[in-house]
Amino acid sequence: QVQLQESGPGLVKPSQTLSLICTVSGGSINSGGYYWSWIRQHPGKGLEWIGYIFYSGNTYYNPSLKSRVTISIDTSKNQFSLMLNSVTAADTAVYYCAREPVFVGASDYWGPGTLVTVSS
């Protein structure tokens, strides 16, 4: 059974960089066949796709966030990461990591999510 778990600071100051890690267990992140995604949800709102990375390191981002986002992968640790720079209060959200099988177009496994608040 694949499991994903987000980790990182729950509080980030404005203008700083939000950094989160997603640890994958129960399967190898290096096995291919999956995109590894970051998705966020503002309080009381819908979901927003941030981007995803393939095991090879190819990345794809939401055009509206592309200038501030970096997603990376560490296959040796079975982890992938999110960095979002120059954050503002508008980046306060629950951040989820998820797995999307290639050619399926949907995320079948999700982490529980982690709330990140941007505040001084």
Next chain:
Amino acid sequence: QSALTQPRSVSGSPGQSVTISCTGTTSDVGGYNYVSWYQQHPDKAPKLVIYDVTKRPSGVPDRFSGSKSGNTASLTISGLQAEDEADYHCCSYAGSYTVLFGGGTKLTVL
């Protein structure tokens, strides 16, 4: 890219059927058969209930069904049960390796 359009809320009584719509454009919903639906209970992560417009993951009851016509996809839940009360989010591939979500719909079981 704009978010897909969903009704803010829908409701139905136990045993009834409800349908939630998700409207996009020819660049997303209408252009690809990669529409998915997620169920989300309060303070929980989303759970996949429909993918590739009509397919159900293993373990999802056949009361959940999906369809698409033109630029609008729909999720139908038949035989409503109390545990179906949740938020439902649609999602579509939008080309160039990008993904769009809808704003979410709150389903109330009366």
